[in-house]
Amino acid sequence: MPHMARSKVLREAEQVRDDLVSEKIKEALVATEGSKVRAAKKLNIPLRTFFRRLKKLGLQDWYDTEGKNTPKPAAKRKSA
Numbered sequence: 005m006p007h008m009a010r011s012k013v014l015r016e017a018e019q020v021r022d023d024l025v026s027e028k029i030k031e032a033l034v035a036t037e038g039s040k041v042r043a044a045k046k047l048n049i050p051l052r053t054f055f056r057r058l059k060k061l062g063l064q065d066w067y068d069t070e071g072k073n074t075p076k077p078a079a080k081r082k083s084a
Contacts, residue, residue: 026061029054038067 032043044054058064 022061025057026063029057029061029063030066033063033067 028047029043032046033040036042036046040054040058041051044051047054049057058066
């Protein structure tokens with residue numbers, strides 16, 4: 005296989021892999037209501053790796069920007 009054709013095939017394969025990983029991350033974030041720690045656990049990958057993949061795929065704020073993550077009211081503290 006010529007070098008240029010092989011490079012194109014590898015780029016396409018990497019894009020397909022990135023698309024699949026992106027979908028799995030999005031599914032995990034939705035299932036965990038945006039909790040990145042729980043999403044990483046659900047996917048059984050180290051948290052550091054999860055954050056690197058979020059950054060690589062441009063998904064750091066995906067859950068928030070999709071409008072699915074609404075701020076929760078602060079818990080009221082009991083007086084001492």
